Amino acid sequence: MNLPSIDQEYMLDFLTGLLNTPSPTGFTDAAIEYTENALKAFPELSCSRTRKGGLLVKWPGHRTDHPRALTAHVDTLGAMVKEIKSNGRLKLTKLGGFAWNTVEGEGLTVFTNAGNTVRGALLLCKSSSHVHAAATGETKREDHAMEVRLDAVTHTAEDTKALGIEVGDFVAFDPRVEVTNGFIRSRHLDDKACVANLVTAVKALHDAGLKPAQTTYLLISNYEEVGHGASAGIPDEVEELLAVDMAAIGDGQNSDEFHASICVKDSGGPYHHGLSNHLRQLADQHAIPYKVDIYPYYGSDGEALWHAGADVRVALIGPGVDASHNYERTHMDALIGTTKWVMAYVGE
Numbered sequence: 001m002n003l004p005s006i007d008q009e010y011m012l013d014f015l016t017g018l019l020n021t022p023s024p025t026g027f028t029d030a031a032i033e034y035t036e037n038a039l040k041a042f043p044e045l046s047c048s049r050t051r052k053g054g055l056l057v058k059w060p061g062h063r064t065d066h067p068r069a070l071t072a073h074v075d076t077l078g079a080m081v082k083e084i085k086s087n088g089r090l091k092l093t094k095l096g097g098f099a100w101n102t103v104e105g106e107g108l109t110v111f112t113n114a115g116n117t118v119r120g121a122l123l124l125c126k127s128s129s130h131v132h133a134a135a136t137g138e139t140k141r142e143d144h145a146m147e148v149r150l151d152a153v154t155h156t157a158e159d160t161k162a163l164g165i166e167v168g169d170f171v172a173f174d175p176r177v178e179v180t181n182g183f184i185r186s187r188h189l190d191d192k193a194c195v196a197n198l199v200t201a202v203k204a205l206h207d208a209g210l211k212p213a214q215t216t217y218l219l220i221s222n223y224e225e226v227g228h229g230a231s232a233g234i235p236d237e238v239e240e241l242l243a244v245d246m247a248a249i250g251d252g253q254n255s256d257e258f259h260a261s262i263c264v265k266d267s268g269g270p271y272h273h274g275l276s277n278h279l280r281q282l283a284d285q286h287a288i289p290y291k292v293d294i295y296p297y298y299g300s301d302g303e304a305l306w307h308a309g310a311d312v313r314v315a316l317i318g319p320g321v322d323a324s325h326n327y328e329r330t331h332m333d334a335l336i337g338t339t340k341w342v343m344a345y346v347g348e
């Protein structure tokens with residue numbers, strides 16, 4: 001198959017909209033609905049929800065003898081209200097693995113159980129250097145050292161409860177999406193960038209009147225950041241899973257913001273050698289530049305499926321994302337490369 005052309009404007013519009021749809025792990029319905037609404041434009045697909053709220057898409061192909069799946073996740077890092085403090089501010093507990101300094105000073109939204117929102121910001125308790133001097137710089141960023149300052153008049157825990165805020169409310173940090181010179185700077189490119197890659201690949205094949213070589217499933221998973229996203233939801237008949245998730249960039253890494261990467265090993269051990277080599281051959285055939293890499297502190301939804309006991313071949317590709325689980329950034333080149341790679345895999 002010759003790879004069809006990619007609608008880059010569509011990809012960027014979809015991605016920006018998804019990034020601006022809050023979806024901390026456990027509170028992902030709006031992002032799942034956003035993605036489902038985009039995929040409804042392609043009548044050849046059939047969409048259903050998994051019981052735990054992920055989106056399963058069936059994409060019919062030319063053959064049905066070796067069904068495959070691809071997965072990307074819409075859930076992101078975030079937080080939950082742990083405690084309402086006597087001064088009316090909030091103590092949070094993290095959803096997913098990140099360091100507090102990566103969201104210090106960030107705007108946020110608290111989602112009350114009644115469906116309202118309250119704005120605020122995450123700050124160090126000793127935030128003012130006019131008051132706390134060196135402690136503002138030196139305090140270790142731990143749960144008890146951080147608090148939410150709400151943009152509402154509240155001086156006591158009772159004032160805050162009167163806003164409808166309770167322990168257990170979800171909190172989403174502002175993504176602050178900005179597109180400049182082909183760079184996309186935003187929180188939560190992990191893994192919304194790859195959801196955009198999958199949806200854009202569907203559109204490109206659809207627009208060209210093409211379909212997958214095999215019955216292909218897409219699982220848009222919603223609990224990846226806490227380790228069990230794709231552990232359920234992939235149909236039993238699937239023989240191969242391609243997890244599409246960000247590549248980790250930093251000292252000693254091969255990956256960068258301008259390429260798609262294939263991860264051959266991460267914290268969970270090696271990915272499937274045969275499937276990884278097949279993907280490398282496909283990239284070579286279609287002149288898709290890529291990096292081969294190993295991610296030292298990383299797990300994926302592919303491994304979640306393996307740990308759940310599935311007998312499938314699993315591989316992992318994705319765009320390079322700088323400063324992952326922080327204020328992230330990638331480049332259109334990496335998104336285009338990943339989308340092409342997905343199409344090459346699906347089409348062969």
Ligand SMILES: [Zn+2]
Nearest residue numbers: 190191245246
């Ligand atoms: Zn991810």
